[in-house]
Amino acid sequence: MDLVIEQSCPSCGAPIVLHETDRLIGCPYCEVKNYMIGGGQARFALPDKIPSHIAREDLVYIPYLRFKGSIYYCQGQEVQHAVIDTTRLAITADRLPASLGLRPQAMKVVPVNADHVGHFVRQTVQPEMICNQAIKLTTLFTLEQKQELYHRAFIGETLSRIYLPVYLQEGTLFDAVTNLEIGRAGSSWSAFVNQTISFQQSWEPRFLSTLCPRCAAPMAGETDALALHCPNCQSMWEEKDGQFIGIDWQSxxxxxxxxxxxxxxxxxxxDGQDGELKSLADFLRFTNQPVVVRGEDENLQLSFWIPAFKLNPALFLQIAHYLTVSQKRIPQGESEILGQAYPVNLSHQEAVQSLKCVVAAAALSKKKVLPLLPSLKLPPGKITLVYLPFHDMGHDLLQEHTSVAITSAALRFGRKL
Ligand SMILES: [Zn+2]
Ligand SMILES: [Zn+2]
Incomplete structure (x- = not known):
């Protein structure tokens, strides 16, 4: 499920309602578009409704880690996957609720800001632990089978912290959102509060102007876009370390x-690495594709074609597999005009993490290929964003050069991941 966030416009301060994956924030009041810098873990707080006799300075913010993303396991003779969406307590404390349940989705959260004058408890549980707990809860992973795990990847994940405000009243802890009792605070509570920290300026989201760094024209993109296009000078940009960097692209x-x-x-x-997969022919042989390997396949340097957008895990691997196998049918593109385009909402860093999973998914004999994954070298070289034309067939969108199809419903589902 998606988080709904109440953010103030960085230009005029007006309240704007955002979704968790939104990066390009258009303000309906001042009409300025700002781009939220990613990278760090976003911090949100549940909105409190404290009684008037409780001082805001006395609120204690308890950290919960929210993890949302797709996980892929290449294990035994199978490639398994699941979509994980979990919010768990990020400290060790038995008195506090282990999970926020559906609360973060049922109300608007706010980015932590200077108005949060209380005490923030430091996270002590590592994200890895929280992911592992969540994995054990998925029905897909029958870990007791003890089959060898050859490769694991998290793709398209968002990690954020959500703070639950609590307060102490006559020795009892209260949830400051519902004002319901949590339990007795116990004698260690004051020592616990002494280890907290106050709000840090660096936690606040930072923004970039969305004018093209090359020609200063306004750039275009949908709210969840990770790549912005300048329709004036036809350049394409992504945010990295707080600035826009040009992307090589073609349509x-x-x-x-x-x-x-x-x-x-x-x-x-x-090229020139000691990896086993250098040409398309290498890939076709390694994964035992039921095709005749031709001379031209030996001369074609191997490229993986990975969706630059979120999809359910099974379809994500299937489309990457089909396009990678049929790459020689895709004509050369141009970086001229971009027509109606679907937004990039999966970064190339995430796409690179999927390469071994794509090899595993493509392999005809998983028994033979999966044990080779740990030592397989796939050093990424040149990365290009390529837009492929798909035409609407009603239910499906069809790629004319490769006959790869994506259902319209799968694209809609992917926007919510
Ligand atoms: Zn505004
Ligand atoms: Zn431009």
Missing amino acids: VRGGREGELAIPFWKITIE
């Missing part, structure tokens, strides 16, 4: 009117 033309340009990361494997 492949199709033969029909009204096509949708859907983005993929073309990740070419670096």
Whole structure:
């Protein structure tokens, strides 16, 4: 489920309602668009409703870690996956609720800011622990089978902290959102509060102007876009370490009117390394594809074609597999005009993490290929964002050069991941 966030406009201060994955924030009041810098873990607080005799300075904020993303396991003779969406207590304390349940989704959370004058408890449980707990709860992972785990990847994850405000009243702890009793605070509470820290300026979200760094024209993109396009000088940008960096991009033309340009990361494997997979022919042989390997496949440097957008895990691997196998049918693109385009909402860093899973998913004999994954070297070289034309067939969107199809419903589902 999605978090709904009440953020103030960085330009005029007006309240704006955002979704968890939103990066490009358009203000309906001042009409300025700002781009939220990612990277750090976002910090949110549940809104409190404390009684008037409790001072805001006495609120104690308890950290919960929220993890949302797809996890892939290459284990035994299978590639398994699950979508994980969990919010768990990030400190060791038996008196406090272990999970926030559905509360973060049922109310608007606010980014932690200077108005939160109380005490913030430091997180002591590592994100890894919280992920592992969540994995054990998924029905997919029958870990008691003790099959060897060859490779594991988290893809498209968001990690954030959500603070639950609590207060002490006559020795009893209260939840400051509901004003319901949590339990007796116990004698260690004051020592616990002494170890807290106050709000840090660096926790606040930071923003970039969305004017093109090259020509200063306004850039375009949807709210969850990780790549912004300048329709004036035809450049493409992504945020890295707090600034916009140019991206190599191309758009492949199709033969029909009204096509949708859907983005993929073309990740070419670096040449000259000691990796086993250098050419397309290497990939076809390694994964035992039921195709005839031709001379031209030997000369074509291997590129992986990974969706630059979120999809359910099974479809994500399937589309990456099909496009990678049929890459020689995709014509060269141009970086000229981008028509109607689907937003990039999966970064190339995330896409790179999926490469071994794509090899595993493509392998005809998983028994033979999965044990080779730990030592398989796939050093990413040149990365290009390529938009491929898809035309609407009603239920499906069809890619004319490769016949790869994506259902419209799967794209809609992916926007919510
Ligand atoms: Zn504004
Ligand atoms: Zn420009």
